[in-house]
Amino acid sequence: MDFNAAEEEEFGFSRNYFLAKEMGSSGKKSARKLSDINVVDEQELREASANIEPKHQNDVADLINSYKSLYPKWVFDLRCGFGLLMYGFGSKKSLIEDFASTALAEHSVVVINGYLQSINIKQVIIALAEILWEQLKLKRKVSSGSLPKVQQPFSSRSMDDLLVFLDGPEMDEKDSFICVVVNNIDGPGLRDTETQQYLARLASCSYIRVVASIDHVNAPLLWDKKMVHAQFNWYWYHVPTFAPYKVEGLFLPLILAHGSSKQSAKTALIVLQSLTPNAQSVFRILAEYQLSHPDDEGMAIDNLYSISRERFLVSSQVTLNAHLTEFKDHELVKTKRHSDGQDCLYIPLTKEGLEKLLSEIS
Structure with missing residues (x-):
C-alpha cells in the first residue's frame, strides 16, 4: 500500500467517525432516569459484598508488616512534637492501631473513629483531661508534691477551659504524652469546620500527640496554613495498604442500594445537628404536625409562622424563610401545592423515620 492510499484510508475513517457522532447526536435523547434502575435492597447488597473473596491477602499482609520497621521513627517524630498523618490507598485503621498498641x-x-456519622468531640476532650489529671495525681503522689484541687x-x-488545662500542666518527663489516634480525620463525623478547629487546638497542646489517617483526595482543604504547620504540625507518611475498607464501609450508604427510612433519618439527624436550636425547634413543629x-x-407556611412566633422561635417572616431555605437546601423539607392553591410544607420521611428522628433530636 502506497502513501497516498494509506492517507486516503485514514481520512475516510476519520470522516466516518465524525459522521457517526453527528448522526448519533441528532437522534432523540434517552428518556431513562437514574430512578428507573432496579436497584437491590441494601441488606442484600451488603451481604453479597461481604461474601466477595479477597485477593492478594498475603501480599497485603506483607506490605502492612513492612511498615512496622518505621515504628521507632514514628515514635521519635511524636516525641519531637510532630503529628503523624497517614495517607495512601487502602484502610489504615489496623496499621495505626497496631502502632499505638x-x-x-x-x-x-x-481512639476516635471519624468514619462514624456523629461524634461528640467535647466528650473526647473531657476524657483526655481526665486521663491527664490522673497522670498528674500519680506523678505528684510519687514525688510527694502538692496538686491543686479541681475547682x-x-x-x-x-x-x-478544657483545652487550656490540657496545654497547661507541667510534668517532669518531657517525653510523656497522650496519643490521640484518629481513624479518618476527614470522615463525616469530623469534617465540619468547628470540629477541625478543635482538633487542631487539641493537637497543639503540650502533652497531646495526634496520629491520624486521611482517605479523601480533598482532605487537605479542611485546614489552613496555620492549622497544618503550627497546630497539627503534620509529618506526612505515604503508607498505601490496599486493605479493604471493611469497618469504615459499614457506616456509609451504598450507592446501588435502596435508601431505607432508617438511613434517611440518620442523614437528616446529621444535618439538623449542624443547625441552630431555633431551627431545630421550627423543624420539630413541622414534624409533630405531620x-x-x-x-x-x-x-401551611402561615400556620408554621404563627406557632413559631408564639413560641418565640422567630421574630419575623424573614427569619422563618431563612430557616426554610436551610431545610430545603438540605432536602429536609419540600413544598407541595395544596388543593386550595396554598403552598404547604412536608418532610419526605416515613412515619417510622420521622418518629426516630424526633426521638434523636430530643
Whole structure:
C-alpha cells in the first residue's frame, strides 16, 4: 500500500467517525432516569459484598508488616512534637492501631473513629483531661508534691477551659504524652469546620500527640496554613495498604442500594445537628404536625409562622424563610401545592423515620 492510499484510508475513517457522532447526536435523547434502575435492597447488597473473596491477602499482609520497621521513627517524630498523618490507598485503621498498641504501650491512647456519622468531640476532650489529671495525681503522689484541687468537674467546663488545662500542666518527663489516634480525620463525623478547629487546638497542646489517617483526595482543604504547620504540625507518611475498607464501609450508604427510612433519618439527624436550636425547634413543629395530621397534604407556611412566633422561635417572616431555605437546601423539607392553591410544607420521611428522628433530636 502506497502513501497516498494509506492517507486516503485514514481520512475516510476519520470522516466516518465524525459522521457517526453527528448522526448519533441528532437522534432523540434517552428518556431513562437514574430512578428507573432496579436497584437491590441494601441488606442484600451488603451481604453479597461481604461474601466477595479477597485477593492478594498475603501480599497485603506483607506490605502492612513492612511498615512496622518505621515504628521507632514514628515514635521519635511524636516525641519531637510532630503529628503523624497517614495517607495512601487502602484502610489504615489496623496499621495505626497496631502502632499505638505496640510502640506506644507506655503511653495513654484514645481512639476516635471519624468514619462514624456523629461524634461528640467535647466528650473526647473531657476524657483526655481526665486521663491527664490522673497522670498528674500519680506523678505528684510519687514525688510527694502538692496538686491543686479541681475547682469544678471537667464535664461542666467549657471547651476553652478544657483545652487550656490540657496545654497547661507541667510534668517532669518531657517525653510523656497522650496519643490521640484518629481513624479518618476527614470522615463525616469530623469534617465540619468547628470540629477541625478543635482538633487542631487539641493537637497543639503540650502533652497531646495526634496520629491520624486521611482517605479523601480533598482532605487537605479542611485546614489552613496555620492549622497544618503550627497546630497539627503534620509529618506526612505515604503508607498505601490496599486493605479493604471493611469497618469504615459499614457506616456509609451504598450507592446501588435502596435508601431505607432508617438511613434517611440518620442523614437528616446529621444535618439538623449542624443547625441552630431555633431551627431545630421550627423543624420539630413541622414534624409533630405531620405526625398528628397524617391525612393532610402538608402544613401551611402561615400556620408554621404563627406557632413559631408564639413560641418565640422567630421574630419575623424573614427569619422563618431563612430557616426554610436551610431545610430545603438540605432536602429536609419540600413544598407541595395544596388543593386550595396554598403552598404547604412536608418532610419526605416515613412515619417510622420521622418518629426516630424526633426521638434523636430530643
